[in-house]
Amino acid sequence: MQKILFVDAEKCTGCRLCEIACSLHHEKVSNPSRARINIVKWENSGLFIPMVCQQCENPICKTVCPMGAISRDNKTGAMLIDEELCVGCKLCVMFCPLGGLGINKNRKILKCDLCGGDPICVKFCIPNALQFIDANAINIKKRRIAAEKLSELMKKLLEISI
């Protein structure tokens, strides 16, 4: 099963280590504005949400690309941009509904490539808000959390019946 870069926003502490590690890994500099991942913050209410390309199953970026420059890497599951074919029209940036793509300093497209199957942001995310896990594992995790809530409810019901 292919792995997925899963964002568990509740765990994010907003430290931006993912952004700096990403820009340092890909661009050899520290600069969040050139990172492929960014934490969107509502500072006054303490809400932090990491936003990154979701490597969609039916990617709009691929659909709108007039050059056919975007394709899936079957090994990692990442949507990759062929630099040779890309003409820099930025339609992908324009149409992505999540802001998953950006424009780099050299005017090329900035997009998460899952670091070839070993994302650096995940390694630097100490609170585990970013996880690179099996797609079905996400479901199992969420089910367990939901089931825990259900089990508490069940226990209460049992207490009442006793």
Next chain:
Amino acid sequence: MVWNKQIAYIDLSTGEIIKKQIPKSIRERFLGGRGINMNLLYNLLSPSIDPLSHENVLLVGAGLLTGIPAMGSGRCDIAAKSPITGAIGDSNVGGFFAPEMRMAGFDHLVIKGKSEKPSYLWIHDGEIEILDANHLWGKDTFETQSIIRSDHGDEEIKSLVIGKAGENLVRFANIRTGMKNSAGRTGMGCVMGSKNLKAIATRGTLDIEFAHPKELLDYCKDMIDQVMKNRYSRAASKWGTLIIYSTTNTTGLIRTRNFQLNQLEQGWDIEPEEMDKYTIGMSGCFGCPVSCRHRYTLKEGSFGPIFGEGPEYTSLGAFGTMVDCRKMETILMANHLVNKYGLDTLETGGLIAWAMELYEKGILTENETDGLKLQWGNEQVVYELIKKIAAREGFGNILADGFKPAIEKIGKESEYYAIKVKGLSNLHSDERPTPSLALGIATSTRGADHLRSRPAIDLYGLPEDFLEEIYGGSMSSDYRSYKGKSRMVWWQELLYAITDSLGTCKFQTVFLAVHAPKWEEYSKLIHLVTGMHFSVPQLKEIGERIYTIERLFNIREGFSRKDDTLPERYFREATPIGLPRVKGFKIDKEKFEKMLNEYYALHGWDNEGVPTAITLQNLGIKNEPDQNI
């Protein structure tokens, strides 16, 4: 490279802005952050100037390592002559400002003069503008940051701001950034207010380049692992610095009711676990794997629903133990208020606790306190006094000037109860059973303070050979002993001077975590970031240079050995409660003075605490300030 980051001289009186490169020779001697700031402060200021006049400078500095993915590399150092003490003013703040400023192209700001009308600085990608701040004047520290963001239409803007307290020139007003981070100590917000400067806003998209980026990324991951392997770091990830209270209060090292007790009895409702009721998650500064701040909400209360960050261990003491309030909610509310108005939590709590003891002793009565009954544990009085101080209203106006002027107004007999060194309030720790910690607050160049030298690992009772390996000299592993403790303090002073100059966090070096990165790791990080080579002895020498220049500044302002002391009560009154091993302790004056002699000798200062000619020569410091920097 980091070399292309500039220093900007901004004259608010004339509007002139000069941008310069930072000479490599200055980097080699002072690194960045606090080091460069202290050198600037010593060289730019004439002796005896009024800290609130246009002659004072406000210095803002990013660290040498600002922007690396580890170590909490977002710290910013802010300095000026302190309006509280008249000695060096220096305050180090986390958050996200310093890296943003660095990405805007600047590592250091020297802000001179005084603006005629309220203004703020707007620093973005190589440009600096002085803008009108009339619409920001009167706004609290949270609103100010939001308005600047919406004015420029950019949510990524980071600002250093002052609140009402800074505008009203409360001597211990702080400078704030984000929801929680404060350059709290020594009244830097008051200096900012005196310059009519409401905010410094910055936004940068320029690269921070490194000498060896690939190796740096790998090594930063090693540093994160090394930091997180420490049990303390993992505990701080869950409960923040509040975790310290569990052990210090149980032992009896917490000053309570100002300085009457050394333990808050029945203080379990302010144990760190109590925060779980209010916390929605933790929050981290730039580049920090620990994330030691709580994000909390208060649903009800006299001030309506509140979201805030914090509180730190110091606020727990300031609005908990020192004033004998035993509810977490009181601490959260007071924390929110000081943050909103821009007051130093520690100085505010210290002064309120002092006033409460004076009231109890009858030195203050309701006639002087605007009818307020300053009784222990009265949280409404705490809130009321915070507001009065920020507004400089009634009795608040007396406290707003800090200890020295307040003592003059209230009367000489009030001085005995003031827990201060060099005019600056101590935090809520009681150092009577711990000579190393006591020496540290006495020698601190910025006045009573734990972040200049605190060798907190002394409290762990580590084996003597292990301590010798760290500190390079023999010492007792008993924290109640005086043996070798001067070396501990000296060593930590040099280490923290370097940490503050690198712009990294003290909680990620040998403070509370024994195996955290220190000299060797710093040396390697500096090399990977800049390409410069510093051996461990060379780094210690830079630490010594920074600390000695701070000392020279203070000597020039009239400070001497007599000021490197403790409040009288440390020598006279013994700790009344606590575990048997800390009960009945006071500081032995004779042993303390001996420890001070040893400490001076380690620094290469004479018995009066004056750096010797040989020391100055070795460190390459000129006796006469160098204007040409």
